[in-house]
Amino acid sequence: MGHGHGHVQVPSSGSASGRYVWRLAVALAIGAAFMVLEVVVGFATSSLALISDAAHMFTDVLGIAMALTAVLLARRSGPTFTRTYGMYRAEVLAALANAVLLFGVAGYVLYEAVDRITDPPVVPGLPVMLVAAAGLVANLVAFFLLRSGAKESLNVRGAYLEVLADLIGSVGVLLSGLVTLTTGWRYADPIAGVAIGLFVLPRTFVLARRALRILFQHAPHGVDVGRISEELAALPGVVDVHDLHVWTLTSGMEVASAHLTIDEEATSATVLTDAQNLLRGSYSIEHATLQVEPRESARRCDELSW
CATH class of the missing domain: 1.20.1510.10 (Cation efflux protein transmembrane domain)
Structure with missing residues (x-):
């Protein structure tokens, strides 16, 4: 996968x-x-x-x-x-x-x-x-x-x-x-x-x-990044959320990126669509870069220093 x-x-x-x-x-x-x-x-x-x-x-x-x-x-x-x-x-x-x-x-x-x-x-x-x-x-x-x-x-x-x-x-x-x-x-x-x-x-x-x-790319005012992480992790097929970043490019333009680890039965396209809809519908984040990865690939993220 x-x-x-x-x-x-x-x-x-x-x-x-x-x-x-x-x-x-x-x-x-x-x-x-x-x-x-x-x-x-x-x-x-x-x-x-x-x-x-x-x-x-x-x-x-x-x-x-x-x-x-x-x-x-x-x-x-x-x-x-x-x-x-x-x-x-x-x-x-x-x-x-x-x-x-x-x-x-x-x-x-x-x-x-x-x-x-x-x-x-x-x-x-x-x-x-x-x-x-x-x-x-x-x-x-x-x-x-x-x-x-x-x-x-x-x-x-x-x-x-x-x-x-x-x-x-x-x-x-x-x-x-x-x-x-x-x-x-x-x-x-x-x-x-x-x-x-x-x-x-x-x-x-x-x-x-x-x-x-x-x-300084802090999280937008009023946006609870911890809650976003919890809601993404609660999506069907998602077993872990890491490297989650949310920031503002300029006024009215919020941006997000994240890695979503999925289980073996999950479909990447479905998880991706669900995550995009969540960010767009609940947090008005239209610009999102999401990496959907199996458990094997997620291990590489643990080796990163930051």
Whole structure:
């Protein structure tokens, strides 16, 4: 009895990010336009809150640009003999790069805020409020464009979190401008800058952790590999399951491989079909490479060092 191999091909446009290209493009255009506006007015008025929001908008624009580039690269660069999984991991790298950018900007804003607390500059409230209100509208549009995609794609989620941070930032800048305009309290602006920086950090940590889990090929979040092993071993004809691996290639693309040892009466084709149906139906794993082997061949696996 020979070995049976089941291999379900992943389509070249299968990543979840691919369905949101036009949304990413629109969000990129909106963010770029208002980033320029916030930079000009922020430095003209010496508003740390507005400069902070502009910095977040910069990472937003750069992050969405990386996300969009990664999606297009993954779609156009299909699997080859040298890149057997194509360029899908580019999306995960873009998400990780977004997290690094957000960490850097948050650190810069907090550093500047501490320096300004001792001698806060006079910030005119009205222009800050007007720009913040325009930025709020722009971020709301981008927020709703990316919200649905953030549930499916880690790459889109990275861009979505940056837009969310900018949305909260615009609210903070708007409030600080209102306080400055009505009371003249100079500490409102640096405090808003600190609040924006602190808001970004925990969400950035979660994004970075999820990206690193994929890059280190950990099991997908919420997938119990032990249970998968038990269910595969319970299939008729299967006497042992080993070399089981489950990982994520990119968002929405889970991959599995395993060796299934069968008894003498079992049919390889039947066991293979049952295992594929189990992984597809219960765990949504469409791409599975399964080696079905008799007991004699399975002994070779015991000799492997890892």
